[in-house]
Amino acid sequence: MGGLGHYLESDGIPTTQISLVREHTEVMRPPRALWVPFPLGRPLGAANDPALQLRVLRAALALLEAPEGPVLEDFPDEAAGGKDDGAEAPWACPIPLQREPEADDGPATVFRRELRGLQPWYDRACEQRGHTTVGASGLGISDLAEFLLAFLEDTAPTNPCTQLPLELALKAAAEDLKTLYFEAVTAQPGDASPTPAALDDWFWQETHAGQLLMEIKRHCVKSQDPALAMIANFMIVPVARSSWE
Amino acid sequence: MVRLSDLAGELRDHLLEAECHGFDTQPWVTGPPLRQRRVAIVTTAGLHTRSDRPFVLDSADYRVLPGDAQAGDLVSTHVSPNFDRTGFAQDWNIVFPLDRLRELERAGEIGSVADFHYSFMIASTPDLAEPAAHELALLLRKDRVDAVLLVPV
Numbered sequence: 001m002g003g004l005g006h007y008l009e010s011d012g013i014p015t016t017q018i019s020l021v022r023e024h025t026e027v028m029r030p031p032r033a034l035w036v037p038f039p040l041g042r043p044l045g046a047a048n049d050p051a052l053q054l055r056v057l058r059a060a061l062a063l064l065e066a067p068e069g070p071v072l073e074d075f076p077d078e079a080a081g082g083k084d085d086g087a088e089a090p091w092a093c094p095i096p097l098q099r100e101p102e103a104d105d106g107p108a109t110v111f112r113r114e115l116r117g118l119q120p121w122y123d124r125a126c127e128q129r130g131h132t133t134v135g136a137s138g139l140g141i142s143d144l145a146e147f148l149l150a151f152l153e154d155t156a157p158t159n160p161c162t163q164l165p166l167e168l169a170l171k172a173a174a175e176d177l178k179t180l181y182f183e184a185v186t187a188q189p190g191d192a193s194p195t196p197a198a199l200d201d202w203f204w205q206e207t208h209a210g211q212l213l214m215e216i217k218r219h220c221v222k223s224q225d226p227a228l229a230m231i232a233n234f235m236i237v238p239v240a241r242s243s244w245e
Numbered sequence: 246m247v248r249l250s251d252l253a254g255e256l257r258d259h260l261l262e263a264e265c266h267g268f269d270t271q272p273w274v275t276g277p278p279l280r281q282r283r284v285a286i287v288t289t290a291g292l293h294t295r296s297d298r299p300f301v302l303d304s305a306d307y308r309v310l311p312g313d314a315q316a317g318d319l320v321s322t323h324v325s326p327n328f329d330r331t332g333f334a335q336d337w338n339i340v341f342p343l344d345r346l347r348e349l350e351r352a353g354e355i356g357s358v359a360d361f362h363y364s365f366m367i368a369s370t371p372d373l374a375e376p377a378a379h380e381l382a383l384l385l386r387k388d389r390v391d392a393v394l395l396v397p398v
Contacts (some may be wrong), residue, residue, distance in 0.1 A: 001397040044340070047339050050348075059350065084346065182330070186334075
């Protein structure tokens, strides 16, 4: 991000930026930066909190009127949304997903059952919000699920995505699955804005979908296709979860 | 969050390994008061319209985000699994604050919102994006933009 600020400013375009990793910004010294105390992926602070988002935006834009630079300021609102300090009550999915399969159920069966259970909540989320951010792979939900399951049987299944090579189709499908789960679970009753860490824990620790993606990683890192093995190794499961596998 | 010292070990090590360097020069361009500025957003969230090309590994180019886009028009194909996407799933303003920028325009706090905004992915070294950044500067000037808000993930 700091590189873009440097290059655009060098070409005569004034820039200001939000910084998420202060240590990187301190090294790169872009013209103007506002460091914010929010999780990676949440530069404006919290979803559906326009007041906080406006405070961040105003603070970042105000740096454009600084008399000299480079400028690196800290957003003062340390306790703002999305902070995972452990102080709040633990979030729990209101409808616990059954983790223990019945005797004859394989991973595909329990995953399909779980997905069917969440689908009405996903539909509800789409209705409430008027849109979805699922769609990176371009696949419908059923095709998405079956494409991912196919990796358990074969590391080179038929690729249903016309725009992407197999390894990136896997990546896009995995992100679509996670997004579908997040949109669905946040449409259920209860806290509509759990912290990122709570949602992340839920997905990777409590869902069959999370188990499926970890299993796909284990399976595909052994692929003879180096691109698929690389994507499986680094891009499917967050690095912070890798030691759990 | 997010000082590196606050992060879990694996993610901290991952970020420490990211290539990151300073520059020999410190460019600094001034402009009119904020209430007269035309503002564009440049995000590195890997966003694009549903019909546009997905980002792929080491994509160093950009995608155009039309100023009249709606939340449902955009998806992210950023390749990294190491940042939160649940915020974007609930509210696009968390990475692409276009609604908030329009509010500042209506309130007269900024001059106007640009006709086009842009997204990179940049999961690797930022130097790779330099040619695209210079190209982008030409487009921004053509759109009379004199303030760019850079938003990372």
